[in-house]
Amino acid sequence: MASAEQDPLLLLRQAIASKQPAIPSASADDPVEAPLSKATHLHFPHPAPISVPLSTPTRFISSDRPVDLRSIYFAWLNKDVAIPEYNASANRLNDELGDLGTVQNLAFVERLDLFTWLEGASEESEHIRPVVGEGKDAAAASAAKATPSTAVSRSGRGAMDPRMAVIYSGERKMGDRNSVLRGIKPTDFSHVRKLAAPFMQKKPGSSQNTIMASAALAINPKPPTRRPDPIILLSPSASSLLRLSNVRSFLENGRYTPPDSSSASGTSMLHVSRLIKDVDPSRPMRFILVEGPEQFKPEYWNRVVAVFTTGQAWQFKNYKWSDPQELFRHAVGIYVGWRGEPVPESVQNWGHRVLHFGIDRPRREGNLVGAVPGAGEAARFRDKEVVETIWRSVESAMRTKGWTKNSAPMSI
Template sequence: MATPDLDPLLLLRQSIASNSAILPTASTDAAAPEASLSTATHLTFTTPTRISIPIDTPTRFASNDTPVDLRSIYFAWLKREVAIPEYNASATQLNDDLTTGKVQNLAFVERLDLITWLEGASEESEYIKPLAGDKHGAASNAAAALASKGAAAPAIGTTLGRSGKGALDPRLAVIYNSERKMGNWNSALRGIKPTDFSHVRKLAAPFMSKKPSGNAVSHISSNPSLALNQKQKRPDPIILLSPSASALLRMTNIKSFLESGKYVPVDSLTASSSSSASMLHINRLMKDIDPNRPMRFILVEGPEQFKPEYWSRVVAVFTTGQSWQFKNYKWSNPNELFRHVLGVYVGWRHEQPPEAVQAWGHRVMAVGVERWKDMGPNAVDSSRWRDREAVEQIWKAIEGNMRSKGWKKDQAPASI
């Protein structure tokens, strides 16, 4: 049974936070020399104490409800800065060199979530299960928080107290986890069953239709607290496109690509089908955020008309790898920008992304589409079915990033 100071994920995160050595070894001896990942049988951590853990140990990180082994977790961390094609190629090469075991390829969203958690940028992960006996993840979250600050993990069999000071007996921790949560007056009055007050709107309609007198208007305007609180509308998320002429996706063809899953080059569009609009709207159902109504996305090529609060609504930035695109952005440095916003690079399939895109690391998603073949008016290119596959991959990454930033069915995050 894993405890906070023996849990492989927490040990790995703590070692990363303290810049301590993590050594693959081919022996159970903690003092064994470093070996290659293809021949290693153990992973040796040097902080807080030198300890070796079998490299095929299952971790609490689950992919499709299947625990991912420590070798795959460590390999994903080593390849955190490479693009998806290079990560997949490296995993294939390592699997060919392994005599026993196999490196598990993590999906883009899973790998992004894992690396974000290991770096200490997030204290929670939907793919990481709590420690055994820690129903609400209090012990693991506390140990992870200490790890991200470079502090030692709690001792075996202990967890932090509710005030965050000192140690707490594990038996008391079980008792605290079983406590009944007390609500405030608001939750007590509302209860556990939502009440539908839509009928009140019909009763209030006759009164709302009557125009108030001038004095009443001025009285309400001078006292905002007296104005009726209307239901706040969820703002539309924003996607920024690259204004570069070399971009495969522009305002003229992005709508058909993201909505219909079909790529058509800009120069192949007819004058009637092309668009010179400076802003487009696309509707997409994001099932994990709001399964009942589609979300409307706003697509623009630049932030020239942005208000400061608009940046919290930006959910993706399409780029060609040219840094001049970000000159007027809130974060003009690409490395800083992609810490806040998901980057998307769309290029030709089987071609490496530009060096700049690769240098920006895992926060920029690289997607390839098949090269365009002009088959004539009545011919059909059979390879274009891959376009929809690329589009779904992009939307899945955008949805996962939106959920991690705090998008909900009735509100948007205040900041990103």
């Protein structure tokens, strides 16, 4: 794996942050921009000029194998396009590449996780392995590098007197308990617990259960994995009041704005943050919002916590549970319509697991046709009441399904 200085993912992230984009080229020595279908290297001008082969495997893992730099760079170039267009572009590029390689299609959750990390919005990713040398080894190497030699200086004030250097060379290095007991390699002392157990049992107030539980502790426990992000499915219907273009403003800010059809067509997913106190009171949870499950892996369905619907059953055609009655036994159903208008009969027939909410029509500039009288700022204030009720319902369902501060449920 590449070092931190030459890691392709870090180089791409630094280039994005510095607004000095990477340049695909057909040669490592001549950074002249070339089409991605003809390029063999990716030239990074920042922080120092360097060219990396596009076939280089990165630390981003998909389907248990590293994704090459070409696929990562292609996904970044197409971060604002919809999923069907992204897939079609990948197929066209694969036809043009020929013997140069292929572009790997990334699932929508993987792409969102990658973009969030590349843009610097997150310092952790469940799909990116750490750089070789990160962690304790890097800290030790950095400390060793920063510590001056006793033969040269001990205070940073210049060269040391040769006679003092001889004196200091005879210093006895003091070790801590870890270096004395373990040496340079970790040593397993678990057998000591078994030898000590008979003596500990004879002490008043000792507990056999406590001793056995201590003996069962792992010597090197596996670090906790990153908590998966819950998923909310939106309705792709053009009649839906909430689309990808306006749902973030509604769920995060508690204010409804009409959907923008032009911007929605270029977005395939987004995320919103919300503090779910009953699940994790210490940090907000990130929810992934998407209009369709086309790129779902089977395990993603266990992370679905809510489904927005307009009452049209065709929305569930490609779902794991295509029958609405079965679907809403696994996830909360949410219908949002105009205040004062009747709820569709289909939504009513789906039962109490589909919650109904009404919002006021927005006031139109220069034209009040179709708008409810008084539906100005007061009406938009009522949007917050609806949003809070929706989040309370989602929070209650997540707690019931088994969401915790560190894990998602194995099945819903």
